[in-house]
Amino acid sequence: MKEHSREASVAVAIVLLMLVLATLAHGYFSRENLADLFLANMPVMIIALGMTLIILTGQIDISVGSVFAICSVVTGLCARGGLPAVFGLLVACVAGAACGAVNGGFVAYLRVPSIVVTLATMVALRDTLRWKTQGSWVGNLPSNFQWFGVTQQVYTAGTLVMVVLLILLFVLGLRFLRVGRTVFATGSNETAAQIAGINTKRLVFTVFTLTGALTGLAAMLNSVRFNQIPSNSGLGLEMKVIAAVAVGGTAITGGTGTILGTVLGVGLLGSIGTALTFLNVSAYWEKAIQGGIILSAIILNALSTHHKKHANSINALPG
Amino acid sequence: MPSQVKPARRIRFSNGEWMLLFALMTEIVLFCAAAPGFFAWTNMFEVLRFSVELGLLSVALTPILITGGIDLSVGSAVGVSAVIFGMAWRDGHMPIPLAVVVALLVGCGCGALNALLIAGLRLPPLIVTLGTYSLYRGIAEGITHGAVSYTGYPKSFLVLGQGYLWRTVPVQLPIFLLVVAAYVLLLHRSVIGRALYAIGFNSEGAGYAGIPVRKRLALIYLLSGVVASLAAIIYVAHLGLAKSDLGRGYELEAITAVVLGGTSVFGGRGTLFGTLLGLFFLSVLQNGMHLLALPSELTGVLIGLLLLGIVSYDRLRAMRINAKPRIYPLSGARATRSKQVVTVLGVLLLTAFAILLPRFLRTAKTSATKSDVRVATGHRPVIAVMPKAKGDPYFISARAGAEEAARELGVDLIWDGPTSLDASQQNELVETWITRGVDAIVVAVENKGSISTVLRKARQHGIAVLTWDADAEPDARDFFLNQATPEGIANALTDEAARLLPSDGQFAIITGPLSAENQNEWIAYVRKRLAAKYPDLTLTTVQPSDDDRDKAFSQTQTILKVYPQVKLIMAISAPAVPGAAEAVQQSGRKGVDVIGLSLPAICKPYVHSGVVQTIFLWNTRNLGYLTVYAGWLYEQKRIPPGATSINAGRLGTLQMRGTEVILGTPLLINKANIDSLDF
Structure with missing residues (x-):
């Protein structure tokens, strides 16, 4: 339990919120609402998996919102051009991976600070998209675009399975694969990792590219829930994703954190907005409450791990 | 030894700022040649006037970045200081100077919370200020309900943001210069400043060297809050209004200026002079692009590319210097550096020309045709x-x-x-x-x-x-x-809702951002109409969509579940109507109608499927x-x-x-x- 103290505080918060909701908000735990909640938070969840890796290696990526928008539009254009959905999925992932690779290249090989690189790509990509689309939506999509042409239930179930598999893959990969361990090693002390024979540059590059690809996947999966695609999607998405990862206990300085924590963080922040409506709290205070939750989560994290601040961070690793 | 033969350039521009200075000069020369009206004192002062708020934030952020920290909450601190200032003055009936003090105290409080968490609890600045970024903006929205904007300030106060000294110098400029001077003293001429560099270079080492690291960090985060509230006051005077969304996005713009100015986000390196250059580079770019009537989006693209270019050049240089033996003849190093600089500037100029030349040729051509037209028919109006x-x-x-x-x-x-x-x-x-x-x-x-x-x-x-x-x-x-008048729009919408609903029906509104002026006016008139004509109809809830289709979608889903008695959604932002309609359609709920203000093109599928009953609009074309x-x-x-x-x-x-x-x-x-x- 001790090694999971970071996640524990978020888990406690979620349990408390659930108790409140179960007693006060009728229908919050209905199957329908849970399915809606899952779909609404699915993009954040998928991208947060990649973001966790990036933050674990001691980097950050604030361009995911812009990449998300670009991939959404690319998906729509592919579909309108008559490409089958599976192919569109591939194209979205490749487009996302390409954007991620640009970020990763600058960060890993030119050693430019990741926050600067991704700040630049965030602005440049968003404005390129605005310039090219002039804000117009991608409409007139083929009828088999929505839900990939299957029913809503099949799509929801399929996406759920996919997200769960992805989470498992990341959890197990970080724990048991060599490359997973190198992520922690690089984030804890990059020089030491290099000396130990880890190709940290390639690792950082890969992690950024992977996050790009995941962003593309999220964009595609989100786009098919509708029958037209706005060109301004994903505004502010980066903040949501980073906040979820941070609330989940991943240290922004790299080296410590878990996928489980991220999943809990997404769950907590993602359910707050809806929960407030269910509890009849005015929408005006939503942002303040979210900020309060982020702050209290990190303060709790800090207090619960304060006594072992100087301990070797490898101790905090699972397993 | 090397310190004795330091070339003048290294003394004056310790951080390679002359590169940016040169880029700025190039930019100015280009715009002078291409942009009509760019080269005039009045225009220069306008550029300065519009960069004061951003400039204050950039200056406050510079020492923070030098210590290796970051403050994402400055934009939100502007928002919350501005609304509390407006509130203190209008609702609290305080005289302006007292309201200013209150606003500064609010900024001080914002800074203090950051300082407490970052310096006191030793939490990472990025995450702390990400949280306060949301918190401060949220407080501003919460206390004003997003909707209130405080206007009607006395002339004597507005002068602060709109007046001119000797008819040319904007009033806020001396204030800005004072703050800059104070920060220069703090950062470049005081023991505290040296300490900040040491902290950024190696905070643990600085601690061992006897520097009170926490105190120093607390000071600069506190100051950043105070400066943000000062920026807020000038901003309010400049616009003549205080609203919860003031300063949104400023944090990233300010960070861009600082980083462009050569300050390293890793800490330990950077100057205020560089920050000012970065700031002016951005403002001049924006001004020039507008004067050339180039689309504003291009500015963002250029800024992004330039930021990448300058920072990676800097890294390349650092890597090359680091790869060499530590001690080398200074003149040799200078030679390589000048060569590299020439390359970079060449690339920079080429990019600028590649973008501006076609446009310039076109302007030249149109001005040629313009003069032809002038001969024939007089003047071709713009x-x-x-x-x-x-x-x-x-x-x-x-x-x-x-x-x-x-x-x-x-x-x-x-x-x-x-x-x-x-x-x-x-x-x-x-x-x-x-x-x-x-x-x-x-x-x-x-x-x-x-x-x-x-x-x-x-x-x-x-x-x-x-x-x-x-x-x-x-x-x-x-x-x-x-x-159409706001009242006419609201009445048409309300009447349509009354037509579709039973006489005691309930409906919900999905608006744009909570702070959208138009929408708030419409909602006010809808309420008025309800009270006057349809007292039995109930407006159950108003939820924001932030002009985001996906958010409108999930808000509608929630409304349908929480308020099953709601039989009509009134969506009053263009992207919100398709979002709400899709949610109603997917819920499979029969008997829930969607009406609103939107465009036919994006609502067509839903009007045909019968989910959207009516949309109102004038012919926008x-x-x-x-x-x-x-x-x-x-x-x-x-x-x-x-x-x-x-x-x-x-x-x-x-x-x-x-x-x-x-x-x-x-x-x-x-x-x-x-x-x-x-x-």
Whole structure:
């Protein structure tokens, strides 16, 4: 339990919120609402998996919102051009991976600070998209675009399975694969990792590219829930994703954190907005409450791990 | 030894700022050549005036970045200080100086919370300020309900942001210089400043060297909050209003300026001089692009590329120097560096030329044709039309009409505006258009209070000023192109809701962002109409969509579940109608109707499937057409004083009421007529 103290505080918060909701908000735990909640938070969840890796290696990526928008539009254009959905999925992932690779290249090989690189790509990509689309939506999509042409239930179930598999893959990969361990090693002390024979540059590059690809996947999966695609999607998405990862206990300085924590963080922040409506709290205070939750989560994290601040961070690793 | 033979350049520009200085000079020379009206003292001072708020934040962020920290909450601190300032003055009936003190205290509090968490609890600045970024903005929205904007300040206060000393120097400039001077003293001329560099270089080492690391960190985060509130006060005076969304996005712009100025986000390196250069580089770029009438989006693309270019050049240089033996003859190093600099500047210039040259040639060509036309028919008028936000589908469809009219009349059309709702950017654009010397300005006003001053100035310069979509103060413009009054829109929507609902029915509103001026006005009129005419109808809840289709979708899903008695969704932002409609459709709930204000093009599928009953809109294409046509008519002095109607090209004769041109009644769009509309 001790090694999971970071996640524990978020888990406690979620349990408390659930108790409140179960007693006060009728229908919050209905199957329908849970399915809606899952779909609404699915993009954040998928991208947060990649973001966790990036933050674990001691980097950050604030361009995911812009990449998300670009991939959404690319998906729509592919579909309108008559490409089958599976192919569109591939194209979205490749487009996302390409954007991620640009970020990763600058960060890993030119050693430019990741926050600067991704700040630049965030602005440049968003404005390129605005310039090219002039804000117009991608409409007139083929009828088999929505839900990939299957029913809503099949799509929801399929996406759920996919997200769960992805989470498992990341959890197990970080724990048991060599490359997973190198992520922690690089984030804890990059020089030491290099000396130990880890190709940290390639690792950082890969992690950024992977996050790009995941962003593309999220964009595609989100786009098919509708029958037209706005060109301004994903505004502010980066903040949501980073906040979820941070609330989940991943240290922004790299080296410590878990996928489980991220999943809990997404769950907590993602359910707050809806929960407030269910509890009849005015929408005006939503942002303040979210900020309060982020702050209290990190303060709790800090207090619960304060006594072992100087301990070797490898101790905090699972397993 | 090396310190004795330091070349002058290294002493003055310790951080390679001369590279940026050169880039800035190049930029200025380019714009002088290409942009009309760029090279004038008044324009230079305008550029400075518009960069003060951002400049204050950048200056405050510089020492923070030097210590290896970051403060994402400065923009939000501006927002919360501004609304509390407005509140203290208007609702608290405090005199202005006292309200200023209150605002500064609020900023101090914002900074103190950051300082407590970062320096006191040793939490990472990025995450702390990400949390307070959300918290401060949320508090500003919460206490004003997003909707209240505090206006009507006395002239003596507005001078702070709008006045000029000796008729040329903006009043806020000396204040800015004072703050800069104070920060220069702190950072470059004091023990504390040295300590900050040491902390950024190695905070643990600094601690062992006896530097009170926590105290120093607390100081700069505290100061950053105070400076943010000072920026807020100047901003309020500049715009004449305080609202919860002031300063949104400023944190990233300020960080961009600081980083561009050579400050390393890893800490330990950077100067205020560099920050100022970075700031001016950005402001001059924006100003020049506007004067050249290049689309605003291009500015973002250029800034992004430049940021990448300059920072990676810096890294490359550092890597090359690090790869060499530590001690090397200084003259040799200088030679390589100059060579590299020449390369980089070459690349920079080439990029700039590649982008500007085609445009420049085109301007040259049009000015050639312009003079030909002038010989033949006199002068080819330039009509500048501004939407509230460029990316909004509503305004995009208006643009098509504007272009049509421009072709028909043979006038030059400049179509530019903020990329997202932003009152201060609107002001800035009008200023640049005055400098550029356009013939008519037609503005869709985002905030009445803030834009009227600059529109009056445009009129004084003999420019025809018209407003469309939403009006400014009547004496600030010549004509208002009235497509429908807020009251008319709200009444039409409410009546339609009453028609569709049973007499004791309930409905919900999905609005745009909570702070959207228009929407809040409509909601107020909807409530008024309900009270007056339909007392049994209930407006159950109002939820924001932030003009985001996906957010409107999930808000509607939640509303349908939480309030099963709601039988109608009124969506009053263009992207919210398809979002709400899709949610109703997917819920499978029969008997829930969606009505609202939106564009036929994006609502078509839902109108056909019967989820959306009615949308209201005027013909946006015609409205866009009218902006240019009326601008041209007035500029050509073809609207006599006291006219009761105008002849607007293909729109035929339009009625006038006083100084308002009436476009016609709002269109009621439903299944019957939606296919015949092409916007």
